[in-house]
Amino acid sequence: MNKVIVIGGGAAGMVAALAAAKEGAKTILLEKNEKLGKKLYITGKGRCNITNACDTEELFLNVPRNAKFLYSAFYTFDNFQVMRFFEEHGLQLKTERGNRVFPESDHSSDVIRTLQNALKQAGVEIRLFTEVKQIITGQQTVQGVCLKNGEKLYADAVIVATGGFSYQSTGSTGDGYRFAEETGHTLVERQPSLVPFNTKESYVKEMQGLSLKNVNVSIFRKNKKIYEDFGEMLFTHFGVSGPLILSASSRIGGKDETAELHMEIDLKPALSEEQLDKRVLRDFDENKNRQFKNSLQKLMPAKMVPVIVELSGIHPDKKVNEITKEERSALVRCIKEFPLTLTGRRDYNEAIITRGGVSVKDVNPSTMESKKTEGLYFAGEVLDVDALTGGFNLQIAWSTGYLAGANSAQNKK
Numbered sequence: 001m002n003k004v005i006v007i008g009g010g011a012a013g014m015v016a017a018l019a020a021a022k023e024g025a026k027t028i029l030l031e032k033n034e035k036l037g038k039k040l041y042i043t044g045k046g047r048c049n050i051t052n053a054c055d056t057e058e059l060f061l062n063v064p065r066n067a068k069f070l071y072s073a074f075y076t077f078d079n080f081q082v083m084r085f086f087e088e089h090g091l092q093l094k095t096e097r098g099n100r101v102f103p104e105s106d107h108s109s110d111v112i113r114t115l116q117n118a119l120k121q122a123g124v125e126i127r128l129f130t131e132v133k134q135i136i137t138g139q140q141t142v143q144g145v146c147l148k149n150g151e152k153l154y155a156d157a158v159i160v161a162t163g164g165f166s167y168q169s170t171g172s173t174g175d176g177y178r179f180a181e182e183t184g185h186t187l188v189e190r191q192p193s194l195v196p197f198n199t200k201e202s203y204v205k206e207m208q209g210l211s212l213k214n215v216n217v218s219i220f221r222k223n224k225k226i227y228e229d230f231g232e233m234l235f236t237h238f239g240v241s242g243p244l245i246l247s248a249s250s251r252i253g254g255k256d257e258t259a260e261l262h263m264e265i266d267l268k269p270a271l272s273e274e275q276l277d278k279r280v281l282r283d284f285d286e287n288k289n290r291q292f293k294n295s296l297q298k299l300m301p302a303k304m305v306p307v308i309v310e311l312s313g314i315h316p317d318k319k320v321n322e323i324t325k326e327e328r329s330a331l332v333r334c335i336k337e338f339p340l341t342l343t344g345r346r347d348y349n350e351a352i353i354t355r356g357g358v359s360v361k362d363v364n365p366s367t368m369e370s371k372k373t374e375g376l377y378f379a380g381e382v383l384d385v386d387a388l389t390g391g392f393n394l395q396i397a398w399s400t401g402y403l404a405g406a407n408s409a410q411n412k413k
Contacts, residue, residue, distance in 0.1 A: 001026050002156040004408045005145055007132050007175070009036035011394055012380025012401035013161035014115045015077075019405025020159070021122035028153065029124050030145070032131040032175075033255035036119075037112035039163060039170040043352075043394065048108030050086065051079045051398070053099040062392040064250055066385045069360040070396065073368070077402035079395055088232040088360050089114050096219075135160075135179050135376065142375035157375045157408035159368075161401060164354025164381040165190060176382035177357065184372045188384040192351030193250045194393070196241035200260070200341035201305045207235035211305045217244045219252065219342065221259060223252040227251050228294075230269060235303075240340065247388045249345055250355065265338040267300060276332050288321040295320050300335070308334050353393050357384040368404035375411045377404040 004020040006013050009031030017029040027038075040048060052059070056078045060067040083093055083101060088287050091114045092104035105112045119126060131148040135158055144154035162176030178189055211234045219227040227248045234242035240263075252261070282301070285296035293316035296305045309316050312331045314323060348354070358378050362371050370376040379400040387393045 002411060003154070004028070004154060004157045004159065004405070004411075005030065005155040006159045006161060006405070007145065007179075008161035008163060008380075009033070009126070009128075010161060010163050010380065011040050011397035012163075012404075014119060014406035015158070015401035016159045016161055016377075016379050017124045018115075018118055019077075019402045020157075020409045021119075021124045021405075023406055023409030025026075025157075025409035027122075027124045028155070029119065029126045030130045030132055030147075031126070031128050034128055035097075035172070036116060036126070037108075039166075039172060040112055041108050042170070043047045043108060044102065046108055047102050047106045048111045049389075049391040049394065050093065050101045050103070050111060051082045051395045052389065053079065053083070053095045053101050056080070057388075059332060059392060059395060062388045062390065063385065063396070064388070065362050069363075069365045070385060070399065072366045073399035074263045074395070077399045079391075082395065082398045086111070086114055089118050093353070098390055112406065124216075126368050130411050132175065132179075137181055137183055137373055137376070138289055139374055142373055152335075157377060157406045157411040158352045159377040159379055159401075159408055160382055161379045161404070162382055164357060164380075165348045166192060166351040168348060172354075172381075178380070180362075180378070180382070183370070183376060185362045185370065188356040188359050190354050190356035192345055192348045193355035193386050194246040194352035194389060195249045195347075195350055196236060196245055197239045197342045198344050198346065199239035199263075200343050203310070204235050204239055204340070205237055206307055207303045208237045210301055211242065212234045212265070212267070212301075212375070214269070215244070216269035217248065218264045218266070219248055220262040220264070226261075233265070238346070239342070243389050246352065250323045250353075250386060250388055261342040263340040263342050265340070267304075267335045267338055273332055273336055276335060277328065280328060284320045284323065290320055292316055292320055292323060310339075311339070341385075352389070353386050354381055355384075355386045357382050360384055366403075367407040368400055369407060369411075375408075377408050379404040 004025040004027045006017045006029045017027050021027040094104050132145045133148045136143040142158045149304040160176045163172040213232050216230045231244045233244040293309050311334045314327045368377045380397040
């Protein structure tokens with residue numbers, strides 16, 4: 001019986017250990033924390049968005065870079081197999097808006113418990129409070145691992161599933177990147193991704209906590225549009241967040257990382273400027289003797305009114321029946337092109353995932369085995385693959401973990 005060591009007890013590591021054990025390997029799962037699935041526990045605001053129930057082909061459309069690398073992984077252990085796995089192990093699931101799949105209970109702890117029970121049933125040896133210091137190699141072949149306490153564990157295969165840099169309190173401190181570098185692998189520059197943005201304008205603080213639904217967001221570098229999407233977003237004390245903004249952070253990279261970017265929110269995307277102008281006229285007609293600042297309540301959330309009033313350039317105390325056509329046009333433009341300046345993304349502590357990591361050029365996409373070191377495998381966020389919100393990043397973890405685990409079990413020295 002060959003022996004497999006998995007480093008990291010997160011989503012990818014637990015599934016990798018399960019797959020290896022299922023294929024008959026003696027499997028040891030090493031986790032430096034006091035429990036498994038620490039990051040999994042807080043995903044989806046503690047509800048755990050397990051995967052997405054879209055057609056399997058659609059998974060690739062939600063991976064901005066290196067999607068082709070995931071072809072074997074996604075088709076070997078796809079989103080429907082993931083759902084089947086959890087249901088067969090007693091976890092009831094539900095599908096919500098955007099095909100997002102959650103446990104029926106809304107508790108991520110139930111997902112972790114299901115995986116832990118499966119690991120026990122499969123006979124996986126779990127060692128908590130166990131930190132790996134180094135991967136032992138010889139003649140470009142993996143030999144095992146050296147622990148922080150000096151103990152050496154030998155194996156036929158080692159799977160690195162240590163996660164990225166995001167949510168460092170959960171143990172994601174970049175150990176896997178160090179292991180990869182020490183074994184001769186190329187690292188693609190890491191950046192926080194699925195992360196909120198800071199904005200220059202101070203008026204965002206006035207709208208803190210306000211969530212906008214069914215809006216259109218466009219982001220520009222100079223005059224070139226580099227991102228556009230429709231959905232939900234949120235104002236915070238520092239800038240903007242929410243699904244639209246987090247997805248934007250994973251689409252925007254390179255020279256746009258440090259540049260100031262212009263962002264526009266269309267608060268009424270279902271209406272053309274002409275239709276919106278007619279709607280504004282109707283509202284004005286109902287409020288003709290009111291002050292301008294008291295005439296917009298039906299048109300937008302109360303927290304936005306003072307900001308829109310200021311941006312429109314119309315005096316807040318001006319009577320509605322005195323507002324000119326030009327002033328009304330300026331108001332319509334504010335609603336259709338609400339302006340913000342993005343000054344940079346927040347740091348790793350607020351990022352859902354890490355972008356960058358072990359170069360996919362150094363990893364065999366059919367097995368997740370290193371092309372540099374025989375018997376060494378990588379799975380999950382440590383790899384240079386990341387996706388949009390909606391359960392797609394966890395699907396990457398499950399799929400790459402399964403592929404690495406199943407193939408590592410075949411590694412016999």
